[in-house]
Amino acid sequence: MELDIWQGDWGLPSVDLICLQVMAYAKFSGAPLKVKKTNWPLSRYGHLPVFRHGKKNTLTTFDNIVSYLQRQNYSADAELTPKQCADIIAYTALLRDKLYPALLYVWWVEDKNYCELTRPWYAKALSFPLNYFLPGHQQRAARKNINNLWSCDLIDESQKETSIYKDARECLNLLSYRLGDNEYFFGKNPCSLDAIVFGFLAPLLKAPFPNPALKNHLKSCVNLSHFVQRILDRFFPLSPEELEALRKKEAQEAEEKSEFPHKWRDIILSVLFAGAVMLGYAVTNIKVKYPEDHDDYLYDDDQEYYDEQEEDSKK
Structure with a gap:
C-alpha cells in the first residue's frame, strides 16, 4: 500500500489535511502504508493524496481510502456502536460545512497569510513550472469555493470573513466540549473521527500564520x-535529526522575527543619513552669482548722488 502526499513542515508529517487524515487513519488501524512525499499533484487525478494498492486500486479521497482499508480488515471503527458511527457522520458533516471554509480562507484567501506564508511555502516546495502557477490556481479555487457559500452578491468581503470565522469558532467550541477530558473522542482508542479532526486541526495549530x-x-x-500534540507524539514522533532541524529552524525564524524591526530601523536611519549628506553637499557647493558690473554699478550710483549734491550747493 502506497500513499503519495505533500511533504511536512513545522513538525507535521504533511501540511495537507487530507494527507494527514489518511496517514492518521492508517496508523490507528494498523494498515502497512508506505508514504512517499512527492509534492507533485499533476497525476491524472490532479491532486494529492493518491493511494495505491496493486495495479488496479488507486484512490484519492479519504472516504474511499477508509472504505477500502476496512474491506482489507484494517478498521479503526470496529469496536464502535451504531450510535457512535452515526455521530461520526454528523461531526464529519459539521467539520466540512463549518470549519473547512475557514481553513480555505486562512490558507488561501486572507491576504497576509497567503502572501507571507502560503505562496512562499508552495513556491519553494513545488518544482518548476508548478511553482509559478499552482499557488494562484489554488487561491482562485478557494475563493470560488467560499463565494459559492452565499447566493447574494451584495455581501462584502468583511461580512464573509466575519461569518466564516464565527462558524469556525463555534465548531471548535463544540469539538472541545465533545472531547472534554478524554484522550480521544470515543474513549481511549482513536477512531476515524479522531483522524478527521486531527487532519483539520494540526495544520491550523502548527503553521506560523502571520494573521x-x-x-x-x-x-x-x-x-x-493537547489532542493534536498527543497524536503527533504517539503516532508521528520526530527522529533526533528531525527534532534538531526543527529546533534550528524555529530558532532562526525567531531570530529573524526579532531582528525585523531593527533591520527597518537601520534602513530608515541609513536613508536619512544619506539624504542629510547629499543635502549638506548640495548646500556647500551652491555658488551665488552676482552681476559682473556690480561694483561699477554701485560706484556710478554714488557718483551720481555726489554730483547732484554739488549742483544743489552751487545754486
Whole structure:
C-alpha cells in the first residue's frame, strides 16, 4: 500500500489535511502504508493524496481510502456502536460545512497569510513550472469555493470573513466540549473521527500564520491543542535529526522575527543619513552669482548722488 502526499513542515508529517487524515487513519488501524512525499499533484487525478494498492486500486479521497482499508480488515471503527458511527457522520458533516471554509480562507484567501506564508511555502516546495502557477490556481479555487457559500452578491468581503470565522469558532467550541477530558473522542482508542479532526486541526495549530486569529482561538481550546500534540507524539514522533532541524529552524525564524524591526530601523536611519549628506553637499557647493558690473554699478550710483549734491550747493 502506497500513499503519495505533500511533504511536512513545522513538525507535521504533511501540511495537507487530507494527507494527514489518511496517514492518521492508517496508523490507528494498523494498515502497512508506505508514504512517499512527492509534492507533485499533476497525476491524472490532479491532486494529492493518491493511494495505491496493486495495479488496479488507486484512490484519492479519504472516504474511499477508509472504505477500502476496512474491506482489507484494517478498521479503526470496529469496536464502535451504531450510535457512535452515526455521530461520526454528523461531526464529519459539521467539520466540512463549518470549519473547512475557514481553513480555505486562512490558507488561501486572507491576504497576509497567503502572501507571507502560503505562496512562499508552495513556491519553494513545488518544482518548476508548478511553482509559478499552482499557488494562484489554488487561491482562485478557494475563493470560488467560499463565494459559492452565499447566493447574494451584495455581501462584502468583511461580512464573509466575519461569518466564516464565527462558524469556525463555534465548531471548535463544540469539538472541545465533545472531547472534554478524554484522550480521544470515543474513549481511549482513536477512531476515524479522531483522524478527521486531527487532519483539520494540526495544520491550523502548527503553521506560523502571520494573521493567527483562528489559530489563537484553537490554542485557547486547550484540550484540542493537547489532542493534536498527543497524536503527533504517539503516532508521528520526530527522529533526533528531525527534532534538531526543527529546533534550528524555529530558532532562526525567531531570530529573524526579532531582528525585523531593527533591520527597518537601520534602513530608515541609513536613508536619512544619506539624504542629510547629499543635502549638506548640495548646500556647500551652491555658488551665488552676482552681476559682473556690480561694483561699477554701485560706484556710478554714488557718483551720481555726489554730483547732484554739488549742483544743489552751487545754486
